[in-house]
Amino acid sequence: MDEVFAAASNRLTIDLAALTENWRQMGRLSGSARAAAVLKADAYGLGLEPAAQTLYAAGARDFFVASAEEGVALRPLVPEGRIFVLAGLWPGNEQLFFDHGLVPVINSEEQLAFFMAALSDHGDHPCALHVDTGMNRLGLSLGEALSLADDPARPASFSPVLIMSHLACADDPAHPLNRRQLDAFRQAQQAFDGVEASLANSAGIHLGPYYHFDLTRPGIATYGGEAVNGVPNPMRPVVTAEARIIQIRDVARGETASYGGSAQFARDSRVAIVAIGYADGYHRSVSGAGVTLRQAMPSGAKGFLNGHVVPHLGRVTMDLSLFDVTDLPQADARPGDYIELFGENIALDDVARAGGTIGYELLTSLGRRYDRMYIEAE
Numbered sequence: 001m002d003e004v005f006a007a008a009s010n011r012l013t014i015d016l017a018a019l020t021e022n023w024r025q026m027g028r029l030s031g032s033a034r035a036a037a038v039l040k041a042d043a044y045g046l047g048l049e050p051a052a053q054t055l056y057a058a059g060a061r062d063f064f065v066a067s068a069e070e071g072v073a074l075r076p077l078v079p080e081g082r083i084f085v086l087a088g089l090w091p092g093n094e095q096l097f098f099d100h101g102l103v104p105v106i107n108s109e110e111q112l113a114f115f116m117a118a119l120s121d122h123g124d125h126p127c128a129l130h131v132d133t134g135m136n137r138l139g140l141s142l143g144e145a146l147s148l149a150d151d152p153a154r155p156a157s158f159s160p161v162l163i164m165s166h167l168a169c170a171d172d173p174a175h176p177l178n179r180r181q182l183d184a185f186r187q188a189q190q191a192f193d194g195v196e197a198s199l200a201n202s203a204g205i206h207l208g209p210y211y212h213f214d215l216t217r218p219g220i221a222t223y224g225g226e227a228v229n230g231v232p233n234p235m236r237p238v239v240t241a242e243a244r245i246i247q248i249r250d251v252a253r254g255e256t257a258s259y260g261g262s263a264q265f266a267r268d269s270r271v272a273i274v275a276i277g278y279a280d281g282y283h284r285s286v287s288g289a290g291v292t293l294r295q296a297m298p299s300g301a302k303g304f305l306n307g308h309v310v311p312h313l314g315r316v317t318m319d320l321s322l323f324d325v326t327d328l329p330q331a332d333a334r335p336g337d338y339i340e341l342f343g344e345n346i347a348l349d350d351v352a353r354a355g356g357t358i359g360y361e362l363l364t365s366l367g368r369r370y371d372r373m374y375i376e377a378e
């Protein structure tokens with residue numbers, strides 16, 4: 001462990017071996033389909049470069065990013081990889097796609113028209129076609145896609161390398177929209193006979209083989225997050241977040257702590273003051289039990305300190321949080337100790353739930369104050 005990491009106020013340990021294993025596991029669950037790697041938003045907050053290099057070394061060759069800029073950053077990291085840009089292209093950024101070998105996902109009739117016009121100047125370039133099957137976010141409607149497939153005037157140069165759609169409710173396997181989207185997607189796929197097809201994200205992979213087609217797009221599960229509601233998460237945790245205890249305070253029964261006097265003490269207590277706050281993506285909504293910032297989730301986040309689970313107290317502030325260490329032996333709660341916020345012992349998604357959000361949002365809002373250590377895959 002390097003000295004900076006050993007002394008850091010906040011630190012992230014990112015286990016690239018677990019990342020590899022999770023991605024391979026999603027590949028196995030994808031059956032005969034290939035698994036792509038989804039690297040948008042700085043690889044879900046983990047860091048684009050180490051995540052991309054790790055998954056490329058593990059064998060990934062298809063990659064999804066959100067924007068052309070993310071694609072440009074990814075290009076040198078995955079020399080033989082095919083990079084799909086989910087937002088597609090628009091007037092003014094088409095050259096990025098041509099110069100860096102990025103595959104635009106065509107999401108609308110407008111993008112299609114613009115892409116075709118750009119091709120007439122540039123010559124052939126691959127694209128993917130996104131068909132909306134019920135999410136109502138991006139994509140040609142099924143009707144638009146079917147008429148495009150049948151259009152005798154369809155430009156010969158329009159030959160998508162992938163047809164894709166995105167599931168709205170895959171985290172809820174019993175939701176009827178899953179089946180309706182599958183049926184709609186099959187129609188689109190049949191109309192573009194011979195073109196590879198992709199429907200499933202992490203949760204969609206768990207819906208079973210009908211949903212797998214040729215290429216799956218696991219994101220959150222690769223990063224250790226929960227994909228399917230209400231079932232134990234089978235993935236290995238990838239990210240561990242820790243922060244340092246700056247001070248231990250004794251607080252007398254009847255006193256309060258934090259803004260608004262939001263932590264109230266019914267007994268003499270010991271409180272750990274920890275260097276983590278909402279500026280680090282430790283959301284204010286994970287504040288301690290009884291703090292009325294949440295609509296639905298009554299219990300606050302918990303931390304893990306020297307073998308003990310400790311509850312968060314009062315409101316999360318910008319840089320600091322309080323945890324109740326009253327029940328710990330003194331030797332187990334000392335200034336300078338690190339408390340785990342989530343990772344091996346405290347599930348990412350439990351903290352997310354405490355804040356009324358999802359693991360995706362916690363990971364992608366981690367902020368810049370952590371020192372990061374990457375555990376190498378091999």
Ligand SMILES: *Cc1c(COP(=O)(O)O)cnc(C)c1O
Pocket residue numbers: 038040086166200201202203217218219220221
């Ligand atoms: C983010 C995203 C994914 C990955 O989804 P997870 O739920 O993280 O597995 C797949 N496809 C599209 C279109 C996405 O936007």
